[in-house]
Amino acid sequence: MKKVLAVLLCICILSLACGSLAANTFTSGDWEYKYLGDTTVELVKYNGSADTVEIPLEIDSLKVTSVGNKTFDGNGVIISVTIPEGITSIGERAFYNCISLTNIVLPETLTSIGDYAFYDCDNLLAAELPQGLTTLGKSVFHGCNSLQTIDIPEGIGEIGDSCFYGCESLAGINLPDGLVRIGKYAFYNCGNLKSISLPASVQVLDGYCFADCSGLTTIVLPEALTTIGNYAFNDCDGLVSITVPESVTAIGEGAFSSCEELRTARLPSGMTEIAESLFYYDRNLEDVSIPDGVETIGKDAFYCCRQLRSISLPASLKTIGTRAFGSCDGLTEIVLPDGVTTLGDYCFSDNDNLLRITMPDSITTIGLNPFRDCEALFFIQISDTHPVLVLMNDVLYERGTGKLIYYPGWKTDDAFDIPEGITEIGGYAFHNNQKLIRVTIPDSVTSIGTGAFANCRNITRISIPEGITTISEYAFQSCRKLANLSLPDTLTVIGTSAFEYCESLVQVSIPESVSVIDYSAFSSCDSLEEVSLPAGLQTLGRYAFAYCDVLENVVMPYGLSDIGDNAFYKSEKVTLSVVKGSASDTYAADNGLNAKYYTPSAEVDHYDEGVSGDYEYRIERDGTVYISRWYGSADVLVIPAEIDGRQVTGISRNAFSLSGQLKEVEIPEGVKELEAYAFAICVNLEKVVLPESVIRIDDKAFASCRDDLTIVAPEGSYASEWKK
Secondary structure, eight states, X not given: OHHHHHHHHHHHHHHHHHSOSTXXXXXXTTEEEEEEETTEEEEXXXXXXXXXXXXXXXXXXXXXXXXXXXXXXXXXXXXXXXXOTTOOEEOTTTTTTOTTOOEEEOOTTOOEEOTXXXXXXXXXXXXXXXXXXXXXXXXXXXXXXXXXXXXXXXXXXXXXXXXXXXXXXXXXXXXXXXXXXXXXXXXXXXXXXXXXXXXXXXXXXXXXXXXXXXXXXXXXOOTTOOEEOTTTTTTXXXXXXXXXXXXXXXXXTTTTTTOTTOOEXXXXXXXXXXXXXXXXXXXXXXXXXXXXXXXXXXXXXXXXXXXXXXXXOOTTOOEEOTTTTTTOTTOXXXXXXXXXXXXXXXXXXXXXXXXXXXXXXXXXXXXXXXXXXXTTOOEEEOOTTOSSEEEETTEEEETTTTEEEEOOTTOOOSEEEOOTTOOEEOTTTTTTOSXXXXXXXOTTOOEEOTTTTTTOXXXXXXXXXXXXXXXXXXXXXXXXXXXXXXXXXXXXXXXXXXXTTOTTOOEEEOOTTOOEEOXXXXXXXXXXXXXXXXXXXXXXXXXXXXXXXXXXXXXXXXXOOEEOTTTTTTOTTOEEEEOTTSXXXXXXXXXXXXXXXXXXXXXXXXXEEEEXXXXXXXXXXXXXXXXXXXXXXXXXEEOOSEETTEEEEEEOTTSXXXXXXXXXXXXXXXXXXXXXTTTTTOTTOOEEEOOTTOOEEOTTTTTTOOTTOEEEOOTTSHHHHHTO
């Protein structure tokens, strides 16, 4: 006792000198420890080199009760560790990444194992957990690839998140009565688990808890279960059947997705929703019950369930989500019950064998072509008095809006005239039609939807009427024989991939009204030789003309400043016609593209010119002005922010060149650009003050000025970085 008191006295003296007792670390032999109070200590670091370690029960006559956080963290030497009786806790990351550890002996007194305690102990073969254990943290055995069996003691009510994540050799596990929750990713990628018995007490299976357990063939869900989390059994390829008990009130999205061998599924009667992707890509699912009471079938719920031969939809159903039954090739007939109001985008798409569908009068909302690529759909049954839908010559339209929803793929006609009065061609309405050569679009059409004619590989000619302002994304993608294209003067936006893979297009005349050509709009147009971009173009998207193998000449408008990365990627023959000093000129140089110069005409680049006092200027399309020439004689000049009531936004090429008298110039806030040679050969210019608004200064803006020219600009602005 006297020895213990002496040690404590020494600790107290040191602690008083250094701070609080609990915050200080002491060393004894190979160990560092900290005082916990009441004659107990916690080990905090092992400094030894032994491969077999017995943790001491006492150190400096003080009782060891805990192996603290990171005590052996990253120790690649230890092979075997024995923890004596009396130790009650193992801290976070205590044996983290101890890659050589194969054996651990745990005491019966142990009650808690902290987060990441044995994380990535690749060679740990077994761990016998004591019966007194009550806390098993998250990721405790994460990545213990050699761990083969584990028994969870009775006191554990919850298995922490990722506790056995990636334990690829784990083949057997016993779970205790009293277990309530299995955490997220708890047994993720435990591919050797063949079966597992869940105790009757389990109520919650959190997200991904058994995901990617590819060897799991059977599991019985207990009657106490209330919640199955997102993707809980995703990628359990060996699972053949599943019965969800009546107690379950919530099943998360993708809970049984990508279970390739799943054949039957029984769902509880209390469900009101089939979650998104619930049975996604269960290619062998043959038999599933959708209980009465279900009102919503979520996005991709049964996508690619190819062996599903029939489906009985409950009378309670109101909404079918995007691609909910897409690629269910086994379905031949679908009867939608009265009460269904909403069909999501492509909800029955890519069903090669679907012959017949019955559509009730209750339907009020239809997304993008619900029957996209259903080439065998010969019979769509709709009442003559349907308030929303109408069939004319087997083509499905929406009343009131004048939208063409679906043109059937089985029709053999090579030409189709869209009826006058139709105002909208719906998304993917003609998608993948291989028979049509010509489609006539009437002047009444004002909108062409996403992918409307995508992959119509035999269409050779199409005329888009005046009034169309936007060609939506993918609208004519992969129309590989489209050689003649007429775009209207009302067009302002050409969307993403709108004409991508139109291999027969040789020349495109883009109207002056177009301001945006989006991502990959004309990518992979292999025959496209020449393009003239409109003067008002503001945005040329990434990859807009990429992979255009024979494209040789593109005229770039002077005002174009927003040019996306790789706009001409792999178009190796292209030469850009640019205005010298323009953004396009810089873009060509930065991307190693051939360029030739042209002189812009006034009508292309600006609306008008003017003179005010000592200044000549040009009026830009947005109503602002660029100073084009200065005729003054001052040696110190403050350039006005406005001229004739118009904001000054730029200094043009050569505007102040050869102004030998100038010594100081202050450029006003609002100016965004200084073009090439703007102040060239101003040989006496000593100081220029630039505003924060400047976003572009040509490298030659101050060509042949003094070497000691001082540039003053706000800290952090473009101009301050440029002057460096």
